[in-house]
Amino acid sequence: MIRLQNIEKVYRTDTVETLALNKVSLEIAKGEFLSIMGPSGCGKSTLLNIMGLLDEPSKGDVKIDNQKTDNLSDKQLAQFRNKKIGFIFQSYHLINDLQVLDNVELPLLYRSTTAKERRQLATDALAKVGLSNRVKHFPSQLSGGQKQRVAIARAIVGRPEIILADEPTGNLDSAMGNEIMDILLQLNKNDGTTIIMVTHDENMAHKTHRLVRLFDGSQVQ
Numbered sequence: 693m694i695r696l697q698n699i700e701k702v703y704r705t706d707t708v709e710t711l712a713l714n715k716v717s718l719e720i721a722k723g724e725f726l727s728i729m730g731p732s733g734c735g736k737s738t739l740l741n742i743m744g745l746l747d748e749p750s751k752g753d754v755k756i757d758n759q760k761t762d763n764l765s766d767k768q769l770a771q772f773r774n775k776k777i778g779f780i781f782q783s784y785h786l787i788n789d790l791q792v793l794d795n796v797e798l799p800l801l802y803r804s805t806t807a808k809e810r811r812q813l814a815t816d817a818l819a820k821v822g823l824s825n826r827v828k829h830f831p832s833q834l835s836g837g838q839k840q841r842v843a844i845a846r847a848i849v850g851r852p853e854i855i856l857a858d859e860p861t862g863n864l865d866s867a868m869g870n871e872i873m874d875i876l877l878q879l880n881k882n883d884g885t886t887i888i889m890v891t892h893d894e895n896m897a898h899k900t901h902r903l904v905r906l907f908d909g910s911q912v913q
Contacts, residue, residue: 695755696739697752698753699754701738716752779858791827792831798846799846837872840860840868852885858890862891
């Protein structure tokens with residue numbers, strides 16, 4: 693589903709050059725649940741952003757579902773990303789002025805779906821994460837765990853084949869973190885969704901199929 697070959701990422705300023713990723717090669721099978729670990733600043737989020745086509749590598753090739761991505765225009769990239777990939781962030785990124793249902797519908801606004809179809813898909817996604825009774829709430833009325841459930845619903849509403857999760861349990865206590873992890877495991881098992889998760893939590897990482905470790909931008913395991 694995802695193939696990275698000799699990925700390098702260099703950030704440059706006028707005076708400093710920082711190597712964020714150094715010759716990372718990785719193949720992730722369809723339906724795999726992969727976790728990525730490493731100390732802060734080792735390149736985990738950079739790697740996730742490159743997989744999610746939010747950032748370009750300085751060198752190397754990226755293929756998503758056998759599609760090379762380096763020759764796609766910005767518009768084509770956005771369309772491809774919207775169709776194939778769902779994102780879950782540690783800080784939720786919900787819009788406080790919108791109700792839960794409207795937050796979940798957002799990715800569908802970029803597709804040719806009717807308002808009725810969007811509402812139904814969003815309702816179904818919220819049911820999957822156990823929030824059918826919160827559709828008219830605003831984010832400020834939710835707990836951290838509930839906000840992350842909304843973020844997961846938003847990520848899966850378009851039925852993407854890939855979910856990229858950046859520290860999805862990082863802001864939650866252990867009990868709520870386990871609940872969120874259970875939802876991800878069920879999505880992987882029942883829907884066959886390919887999931888790549890960045891985490892600092894060894895216990896969460898060992899629940900996934902495979903663990904990759906980064907150190908100073910290089911893959912060490």
